[in-house]
Amino acid sequence: MLILLRRHASLVVIFLIAVTAGLATWHLRGTGAFMTALWHAWDLFLFIVPSLVAGLLLASALRQLLSPDALARWMGADSGLFGLFIATLVGTLSPGGPMAAFPLVLVLAGAGADKGALVAFILAWSLNGFQKLLVYEAPLLGLDFALLRTLITFPMPMIAGWLARRVPIAWEPPK
Amino acid sequence: MSGPQIILWVIALAVLALCIRRGVPQAKRAVVETNRGFWRILPMFCVALPMAAFLSELVPADIATEWLGDDSGLSGILIASLAGGVMPGGPFVTFPLVITFSKAGAGVAQMTALLTAWSVYAMHRILTWEYPVLGWRFVALRLASSFFLPVAAGLIMQALLPFFAINLAAP
Structure with a gap:
């Protein structure tokens, strides 16, 4: 129920912004510009849908195959850089939105991953998640930009995880 | 379809093939989840894309x-x-x-x-x-x-x- 409410909250906010912006466009720029904008939106929609469906299919198929539990064994407190690398890789490959990724942090923690690996995991998911990259970034902003940006940010979760192991903030998974 | 989109479809179908090899129920579940995910995300698209398009009409060209x-x-x-x-x-x-x-x-x-x-x-x-x-x-x-x-x-x-x-x- 709470999840439902959260999702609808952002839907309502974006809907209100869209209506306000739509009215402003119509009022300030005229009916022509209003229709042009709607046409652009429709165009973009048709452009994204094939990637969207493929991305969703890839995500749900991967979910049937991956077992985060087994991988967490490689992500313990003394797993070193290798553990951070595995955590980064798992995060990059983790499909789905926040409703899937954050509970997964708890699963990994329960299976033995340490705080550095968990920070690396969640940052890799949000920065370099393959779904976002393939469905949105590459089609919308161009493959060149998407690849170069990913190359720049790929090592960043490992750096953050390495730092997180040294930051004096203790964290225990909530019961 | 553009190059990245074709690559994406090839990868998606390859992983689905791996699912089928592991068992038909798994592959079925993947397809059902895909369908459910699509309808869940569709309302977002219907408001977010017009929003971005209207904003881009409103934002002056070189602000x-x-x-x-x-x-x-x-x-x-x-x-x-x-x-x-x-x-x-x-x-x-x-x-x-x-x-x-x-x-x-x-x-x-x-x-x-x-x-x-x-x-x-x-x-x-x-x-x-x-x-x-x-x-x-x-x-x-x-x-x-x-x-x-x-x-x-x-x-x-x-x-x-x-x-x-x-x-x-x-x-």
Whole structure:
């Protein structure tokens, strides 16, 4: 129920912004510009849908195959850089939105991953998640930009995880 | 379909084939989940895409040039990092907005910082997911070890840009 409410909250906010912006466009720029904008939106929609469906299919198929539990064994407190690398890789490959990724942090923690690996995991998911990259970034902003940006940010979760192991903030998974 | 889209379909079908090899029920579940996910995300698209399109009509042509343009340098990267951090909504909101900003003159390094900040700071996601599920200590730990990443990503992109011809407003 709470999840439902959260999702609808952002839907309502974006809907209100869209209506306000739509009215402003119509009022300030005229009916022509209003229709042009709607046409652009429709165009973009048709452009994204094939990637969207493929991305969703890839995500749900991967979910049937991956077992985060087994991988967490490689992500313990003394797993070193290798553990951070595995955590980064798992995060990059983790499909789905926040409703899937954050509970997964708890699963990994329960299976033995340490705080550095968990920070690396969640940052890799949000920065370099393959779904976002393939469905949105590459089609919308161009493959060149998407690849170069990913190359720049790929090592960043490992750096953050390495730092997180040294930051004096203790964290225990909530019961 | 464009090149990246074809690659995406090939990978998706290959992983689905792996699912089928492991068992037909698994593959069926993958297809059912895909279908469910599509209908769940569709309403978002129906409001987010018109929103971005209207905003791009409203934003004057070169308003972003001064603050976020290629020549805005470090200050532009800092502003973009702040903007990215407070930007609400999922990728279906952010990426169309980045196109809007780019058409209005924003630079590639600045948009890199914005996208990185949107991933790293993500105020809305901290409030709705990270804090409720993992607690404040985790949020503090993660931010303490990653707060500098958006600015770093922007600066690295700026240093690399002369070697690559990238234009975000074109595709």
